Amino acid sequence: MGQAHSEEVRSKEDIAAELAEKFARKCFEPLELYCFKDNFRSLADHEQHIRYLKEDVIAKFLELPDVLNVSPVVFQMLSYIGAFPFLEDAPAVLGFEQMIVCVAILTDRYTKSLAKGAATRRKLLFKSMAVYDRKLSEIEKRPASPTVEAGEDDAMAGRSHAPGFAVDEAGDDDDDEGVEDADDDELVLAALDSLDLNDSFKTGDLHAASTHGAMIPADNFRRLIMLLLLIAPLSPPGNILDGLRDTANSILSSLINVERTPGITFAQFQRILPANLPFLFQGFNALFEHFLFSRNLDFTKKHKWTKSGSDIDTTASPPPSPPAIRRVRTSSSSLPPLLPDKGQHILNPNIVSQLSFFIPGNELFRRLRLLYSGADAGFSMGSFETKVFNWRAPTLLLVSGTRLTESSDSHHHAQGAEGSFMDSLPPRRFPDGSPAGRSEDRVVFGVLVKQPWRAAHRECFGDSDTLLFQLSPVHDVFRASVVNQNYVSFAKTPAAFPGITVGCPSPKAATQSRHPTIRTLGPVSLVIDSSFEFGVFTHDYTSRGGAFATSSARRYDFQDRFQVEDIEVWGCGGDEEAKGQRERWEWEHREAEARRRINLGTGDREADRALLEMAGLVGNNRSGGSMN
Template structure:
């Protein structure tokens, strides 16, 4: 990597010379001297040589990063790297991944470019989309009115799935042909050819790009193939908890037969929010740019730790002195705290990774504790209260169940019909069902404030999140105006309904009336009735407003009425929060024991117990315990 002076005349330099200048700037300002030394050492140890050119092959990169063959994602990853390696001149992609190109790749995928480029160029979504997208010529021909055909129309690059280990050759147009063009429902919102990141890089080089040529392909028709996106999402789920020096092979147990199916099912739920694979073959930029910032803003964070592996050379050991010989078995392996300390019927490692795409990972990995499980603690509000209310840190509520059939509303009797009778008369249609999801739904809520009883007002903060995980991934962020976030109220004479609701008006004490048995639903809301047997999720897109914003992907009205099968609450916190909760539980246990052993001097335990119950100190639904 050589040096060059930027004197405002760089427009006369070739793309290769300008890329060299930018790569050198990235290397000097984005890496420490130790990281740069390690990076060069790693590259030299991995690179192949051909015609005095040293470069990295696809299989070499996959082997070094320990990408599992079962995922079939190596060609997708290599295509992305080959495009980013040509930065900022993406029209020259795919690039040969030499040392300078790998500097571009590592700098951008680890987001270290922020140290060099303008502050306004912080978003790399357009660049990532372009690096993953393929180009459908027929959609472009439809737009331009040209009739294609002939050998000269062959697009550059290697189709995904072919052997890309040879040195790639440059072509005037980049991309891959898609067999069946799809109708992008938002094709009118197109992507600019130059994104802010590219323009910031060119500005740092004092380079003014020439006017675009008509022969260059437009982004109309560019899309990420559904299968490629599914494979990449599976990889992102796998690497979400990865540390910079942690081996990806340590997560191999997540790729066993049953776990691999679970990983694929979780990825399918995430792909479903981008497209309907039965109707369109790929993802357009409009949907890509709309869904990710709202529903999964941390989706690509795992790439940072993965590609920082290039900055740690195994040949560099700062703890070993000159002349020392390594002693096998001299240092026992360090014990690593598990990502998930407890096991739940809903929560697993794949769900944990899925949550980390929209909840800061620092709040999740190795910090979750199971506070309440309906399977173990019982489906009752009293048990829920005793287990959850003492936690003084953020919590995650997860509820899973099976959709109720539409005909349940017409049933003569039964628990399901009784629950449906409490819902408002206005009913929305259920979501279109497929044969693959088995009508199973999973919803959740992230709450940063401690739980408490609802009296007149709801509780919660503006960072409260209502979300769906299955059969489609979706996130509904809190409104800053309507603050009816969470309510918790036990059934009583004045509040016969009770239960837990999210996004609904707070229950009001009322006299017996014709409407006292009807639940007030919010436009975007989740309701669990007091016995935790049934629930209802409502998405009233037409009315807009409410405590939670409507979906950016599903712009229609629907309602999911379901029978609850599992309910869990997880505490997001460390040892201090757990210690505080244990001390509170211990205090309550001592108070309950003291009440149980109190002696009123009558000599009759049953009579003493009756007196205490009359005083409201024990028995009934008191959380302080009861006499044994």
Template sequence: MGQATSNERPLRHLSHEEVAKELANKFARKCFTPLELLSLKDVFHSLADQDHQVAHLKQHAIASFLGIPDSLDVSAVLFQMMSSIAAFPFLEDAPAIIGLEQLVIIVTILTRRYRKALASAGLNRRKLIFRSLAVYDRQLCTTRPSGESETTNDEGSHDANSTGEDAAPEGDDDDDDPLALEALKCLDCALETAQHGSTPFFHRAAIPTDSLRKLIMLLLLIAPLDAQDSLASYEATLSHDDLENLRQTANCVLESFLDTGQTQSVVYPRFDAVISATMPFLFNGLTALFEHFLFSKNLDFHGHKDEEVQPPPSIPSPDSRAQPPQPLLEDTGSIMNFSVLSQLSLFIPGTSLFRCLRLLYSGDEDGYSMGSFETKVFNWRAPTILLVSGARLGDEEDHTRSGPASAFLASLPSKRFPPGNRRGTGDDTLTFGIYLSQPWKHTHRECFGTDDSILFQLSPVHDVFRASTMNKDYASFVKPSAKTTPIGGISFGCPPPQNTQAHRRSTIMSLGPVSLALEDSFEFGCFTHNYTMQGGAFQTSGFRKFDFQDRFEISSLEVWGCGGDEEAKHQAERWAWEAREAEARRRINLGTGDIEADRALLEMAGLIGANRSGGSMG
């Protein structure tokens, strides 16, 4: 990968291969350390096959090196993506043979290191990935879903990924020779083509759903991956049930990309809108996966003395390698498992999830009551994630149900929207959740929560509803009381209880435009998406642009705490203190009828007085 000299022929006579070589050279110099480049070359030569004296990588060699599980059947999809990106910036030449220079381009793009070299041109990795997976479909001219335009504007699309993966760095002191500079001027034009694509291709290109499903399963599996983690070890821990959970979760994510009029393939406008709104971190795992090419097992990283070839910090020491890794999830719940954890990492940073979650409350173990919920959750002083799952109540439930279901349905406003899954997949299991960074507390006049709260749906459709600034009714916890309101429960996006007499007598829930409400017995819940009102405390869906409502019977409810040992220690200390208080109260024999004598006993026990309150004695 030598550098071109300035006495070669002018740029206008350079071939696509020669321009691509200039790009590979620039990437090699600006995006990798000497040791990383040495490792990449060593890995390539150890894996490459020789055909007609041309060294290149084949599908089985790449899959074996990366540890791609056979059970996912995704190797062909991954190789297609790599072969297409290998032709960058002239994507019309794809698929390309993956030689050393092409591997440099692939790794640079998929690890997002291109930002160090392409300051002026910029690059949209998401669009490149779409094109690398898409096929030309002549039928899309007539089967395009209604409401999707013929053109898209990348600059106008909203990317919720706070990392700004496609943003160009500020400044780039380019010391290339004149030929390289001239080549990169041509490259700017080529990048423009790669960025926006030829109009006929992007308007008639689509990703087959089966290919996208397989890729999503891989992306969920590698979501927690580090550059030094072995993907093969992940597969070794996957049981048959784990694999089935992974497939079911991938189907829920895939459902977001599908429209009622387009079920066999995914077009770019939908692809871009869904990822921007609901899964900005979808492709983050590719960075760690393809950084595996930068760490050769044949090189001794710890034996070099030269500063320029010192091992990067991500390479563990021999002692750390011997230690068993901390599990990604210490406990599983009725809802939470590895697949759901990876699904959450599509829109919540993985640093807040992997090896950080603790089960605080489980309805199956702790009882479905607001009292047990309060006891288990209120002392956690770090972010929490609530998950609730249940079976959808059909329209016939309004007329045939009796008892609690009838009372719950009667407490809802009479206006009923259709279900949220228009495609009618037959899956009536619903899973919703909320991410809250603020500790839980009782709601009186104002709701709690901050503008980083996230309301979301996990199944049967993956969707995310981010906090809005229209109002701050993010979360409420209200126990029913004759003195305040007969309607209690936990809600998100609903207005707080009112103190007027009219509201005290009301038995109808006040639902927000985009809201999740769980009644106080934790038997039933209701999710509302009033798109017509354009949201309230939470924004409307980025791709389901219609009104819908899902009423369901709760089967599981759990709360997970995001935090480390310090948060767990604080909560344990609080629980221990409350247990001692409760035991002290239990041992005191009250009920003599003498209020003053009972109060004196409580003061002697240290339970009231000295800034303590033993509750009302009256």
């Protein structure tokens, strides 16, 4: 009875303050908490003994660019998350306790305090950006209008690009409503459980702000994506705003058909982000850790740093700065450049940020080295091999091109190299992967390969960590299968179909095809011909099988045939990897030179072979060239 009575008199304000104190104690280092308090005191406004932060103050402190007009979106998110765990009371006034909760959640530090709920953070972020509008909800439920001309084949109409977006499919959101009830409040309940509260505090209106009928306005999310692209590298170059909107539009296009849909539903958000953009919100960590470093901190004075509840005494030397603070304080001039500043390439700072949304940033930022560029080294497989082979670290292959429309590659019009390439493709062609338009005619595809490149005449190389992806005009990621291992092939003449293939059967299997003059394309695959002039990306959603998974965003068949503009390969590594590649090339050159200079002339083939084995040039799995 005493315990029940004690909990009955505790108000929501008391519980929220207790949770904030727990976050402060478990999620922050003493020095970080000291800096947080100092920043809050210097930034807060006063009103009737209440100290709180305003939107313009937060925007200025975080240095949010005015040109993006993103501060209202960020402030809406903070005002919602600040009400945690009583989200039905949002928006919250952003006082000290509310900001502690916001920073702990937005930097993922809350996981140090809450054992459960990590999986539902994405839902909390969705709700913090969503609006509840009856008109939007009606548009959401409206069935897609036909986009194909009357008289076209019904099957082709079903594969048209426009209805393929998940938001346009009737009943799509209903599939997730049952799941929502099961996990909607996991994060909230984990927070209340951590405070040892009884069920009387868990039976309130926790579903007041459900995801049913909610949408993130497309323009708001576009602005947030642009901010996340901007802050992803931590120290971006000054001209990073160039092309920022185009990159954001490619990412937004993986979620919605921008021309027809006003906002993003939770069904899309929940399904597409884990597959295509798992690290989208990683940039929040560095952004909101700005609150954990104070410019007023004087390290020349001696302080004593101890935790006493939420209080900190200052009478002795501070401990070493936590990693987050050291990173913020590091001068950008001491860091290597984000990318080599040499000419125009497919890969630019915006694309690097886009890649970091599905590839861990520690594999990308300041670790990329240009190994091969067709524009610089020549468009040939020989140049590619010379520049890329013997690199013993992950590589990124990027190819850009101009899409060939169905009319332009008609057999009645295509001639020469283009006609030969088109003739090698299966006659059945799927619709384009996105609506035709000036900007949509340029496509960018890529593949992340963790294994070294090598000639593959019998089997493919790569592993289950290989990633096939599209960056423009639609952002999409196709993850590798663990069963079908037809990942990557590099085959030169005399292979039946020389070139680079990703997701296609091995060259040996292709030569055994029933139609030896027609390429065998994988269900989800990328093909670049041996002249590096033309390419084709295929997404056979109907077949479902293959070396790479089908799209979580575009659930229909499509194919993009394109004329190559440029091909690049970037090595994910530094000077050590470059030195190792150089040493391996030098060793191979010496071996080849030694073989060339040998002039035995005995006429005894067996004796010649014995001498070569003694020299270590054949045997022990070394071919040493032909003995015929």
